[in-house]
Amino acid sequence: MFHAPPRVLLGPGPSDVPARVLLAMAQPTIGHLDPAFLQLMDGVRDKLRTVFATNNAMTFACSGTGSAGMEAMLANLIEPGDKILIGVNGVFGGRMVDCASRCGAVVEKIERPWGQVFTQEEIIEAVDRTRPALVALVNAETSTGAHQPFSKELGEAIHSRGALLLMDCVTSLGGAPVKVDEWGVDAAFSGTQKCLSCPPGLSPMTFGPRAMERLDARKTKVQSWYLDVAMLKSYWGQERVYHHTAPINMLYALDEALNIALEEGLEARFARHRAMHELLREGLSQLGIGYVSQEGFSLPMLNAISIPEGADDLAVRKRLLTEYSIEIGAGLGAFKGKAWRIGLMGNSATKRNVALVLAALGEILGR
């Protein structure tokens, strides 16, 4: 049997999974149409609605990782030739551009230097200029640590211009406010392995009434069979029409991860993430390490920081892993070799871990 080495997961995800979640997942597999399993799915759906702050009927866990959720969102809502405006200020906005163009969209981009966010004014200005059918923004840019604001006003402005608002909240869900209904978000996707501290393998998703109308009015079939929300709706809804075999044990795990999040309470959970972020920031500042994300817009759960002058990126991360069993993340794309990413997500966001990573970094950097 493979033996997983002990790790403290302080990278961009996965985060440390609580024993309760691992134990829930290790229960015997049952059938995907078993009455007990269907009841579990109903519970997962209800709890996901709470976490997404939405009443959307079509709220579910897509049977793939966060990237599958991205593709499900885009493939269902784009018809060939549709125009989509995508905010690109890091890897994950760029990924949506690639995916949307594979769905046949005409892609318009607004761009910002990596680490920065978009103002409401520039988003609305771009919508007025490009007249898209869809606007897609990343709430938590995992590659840069930047926290893109959403608001009721932004959602209303986009709707009043006839477009839908789509959101990537892979890294924020469960760790910072994600208010799907209040912000007027029409479709959103997330991942399980970030602030929900569940193993990777599912993508929590939600589609609002405007998005479902758009789906119903499609003239062409969704290009993906596996991710076709019209069919998934019949499985997750009361009809229970067989589509594919759900990843059963992964859903046991997600259910328990959601129980833990809701027992803590979302507001308390968000406050804990903010507090641990501030503690880390303070300690890093004493080590002379700053952030690459725009001031005032840092993600609490993902700290993208400058690699200090003279430090060897790979060697430091290797020592953290082998000497201290700590995983932190490398820089991605434009930040490769320039940034580290320290995640304090879900179960990993503790005083113990903040103290540990600061101590280890201090020792290795000799500061």
Place this chain on the structure above:
Amino acid sequence: MFHAPPRVLLGPGPSDVPARVLLAMAQPTIGHLDPAFLQLMDGVRDKLRTVFATNNAMTFACSGTGSAGMEAMLANLIEPGDKILIGVNGVFGGRMVDCASRCGAVVEKIERPWGQVFTQEEIIEAVDRTRPALVALVNAETSTGAHQPFSKELGEAIHSRGALLLMDCVTSLGGAPVKVDEWGVDAAFSGTQKCLSCPPGLSPMTFGPRAMERLDARKTKVQSWYLDVAMLKSYWGQERVYHHTAPINMLYALDEALNIALEEGLEARFARHRAMHELLREGLSQLGIGYVSQEGFSLPMLNAISIPEGADDLAVRKRLLTEYSIEIGAGLGAFKGKAWRIGLMGNSATKRNVALVLAALGEILGR
């Protein structure tokens, strides 16, 4: 915490998962780029090659269930306008037709009544008539229990006509011979929850040299970002380029399920499936119950049988589940209300389970 009820899984999958697999899966999650995890992936790949009887470099586990594997196979190998010939004699051939047409293929079908298989001659005749770029056949039609023969000669005949041969072996892999290289299969996909007795959530896949050439020669991007094999190749290969976060704990589980299969030995495992199938068939015959699949072409691991005259489909299955904790499968599509599907897959294929399901059916049917 959700409590999974005790079940004996004798349906069309999932099958009963061994405790060893559940325990392997319950180990702490580690990073998807952790050296220990990358080593696990290499092992999984090697073991999958053995199970698929192939030397194909691009052998891996796709991060979704079997249906995602189907889509990955078709989306990567079809370019818009390509002609594909698909054998349709049950639900899963029909599903490939739907998926291939969403990929922009011109779909030609050969059809057979449900439960029957195609002869080599009629497949080759159809290839000559339609001149497809791809031929896709279901090795184990889970909806009908029919076992479609593949052979070296069939593969050669298809290649000599310039086409690639694609195979759905979701239900057969690990339970009956699947000889990818010998049969000249260019791409194949499977599932984990059938004869490998791992929870659902991954799709073992393999792409041969001809398929990889076809991929390299594509003029258009693969329509799916999530399932793009060119990118997955860089993650599963030595480059280890980040694409998406693999379902880490599911891969722990698959690794251990493969260990168990290879410890038993593939030939011994196939023999066990055949023996349990014969035992069940004999017992069913004593209950006056026959098969809906063509004589001589029954799948060993999935027994599709006629619902006896006078028996209430739903009531019998409900009593099996509630009184005996046994899950069997309902009929799908054309066989809805007409057939039951008794799976004896992987860990579920035991004398104990054969005796149990026969005893329970005998009591409920009063025979």
